[in-house]
């Protein structure tokens with residue numbers, strides 16, 4: 535009969551229609567989308583994913599998804615999937631994370647990755663949704679999203695706001711001090727039994743206001759160094775790798791290759807992970823800034839045994855121009871900067887955080903003239919480990 539649609543009655547044709555539909559979704563979905571099977575091999579790669587990674591369909595279909603990953607993630611992907619199959623315990627599926635991805639040409643960039651799982655005919659299919667965070671606009675969006683999670687990090691990124699808050703808050707007691715002192719001076723023009731107690735009161739008030747100014751400065755120091763630290767046993771390698779992904783956000787670091795060197799004897803440290811990440815982010819941002827526009831730019835993040843058995847050492851090195859000799863002596867002092875847009879706060883915050891952890895931080899020049907920042911952290915006691 536005319537008027538019946540053949541697709542609905544013919545299973546082969548409806549399958550074909552479904553396939554076409556899926557393809558059209560994959561061709562038009564604005565986010566990069568990657569579908570992988572249980573064996574972690576790529577089944578589908580959307581057009582946006584091809585554009586993002588620079589792969590042709592024929593080169594990427596059937597490849598293990600780990601070729602799109604870097605460092606720790608690439609090495610441990612298989613193990614992670616195995617763990618998930620065995621225990622059902624997910625670390626990224628259904629959660630979402632900022633990770634570093636690798637393009638076909640080897641360049642690395644930060645992405646926001648969310649993975650969904652669907653069970654079809656007893657088998658799992660995973661779909662990854664990826665957003666390129668190296669695009670400035672998107673990174674700003676993500677920055678706002680991350681504010682809750684990394685409050686401290688975003689506070690620092692808003693260093694300009696902090697400076698104006700400092701100026702504003704300090705202005706009040708300073709104005710009050712000036713007013714009280716001026717009033718006192720005016721009263722002393724006609725000193726008598728009546729005015730003298732008022733002068734004394736004005737001086738008292740001025741003294742109180744200067745104590746208040748001191749408290750504001752202290753409060754602001756706590757604000758950047760977050761005062762208390764919440765130490766726990768944390769695995770160092772993933773923490774450092776996440777820091778690299780976060781440090782790349784909003785910076786022009788695509789020209790910089792980041793290598794990791796993790797000594798096998800280094801595992802967990804006793805630290806506040808957000809604060810240690812903050813340190814590594816500050817150091818990496820400095821490295822990226824020093825390497826801006828350089829060809830063959832390299833940064834290296836190392837986790838090594840420390841100078842004493844209870845310590846580990848972390849190094850963040852670059853092959854940039856090195857530290858300018860004029861500022862070398864006061865590198866860690868606040869407001870030391872050679873940058874037009876720099877506040878000169880990054881390293882002083884790093885020092886406060888590391889010393890609060892019982893570690894030390896220093897800079898040294900590399901043989902090639904670049905810079906290495908080295909800091910130590912206490913190893914975690916075996917008993918108090920958590921994940």
Ligand SMILES: Nc1ncnc2c1ncn2[C@@H]1O[C@H](COP(=O)(O)OP(=O)(O)OP(=O)(O)O)[C@@H](O)[C@H]1O
Nearest residue numbers: 820821824856857871872876877878879880881905
């Ligand atoms: N990896 C590096 N290579 C060369 N110079 C560096 C490096 N790291 C830091 N410096 C120098 O040390 C100075 C102080 O660094 P710091 O991170 O404290 O402040 P900043 O980067 O200038 O500003 P902020 O971090 O507050 O935005 C920098 O201005 C720069 O001159």
Ligand SMILES: [Mg+2]
Nearest residue numbers: 816820880881
């Ligand atoms: Mg800095």
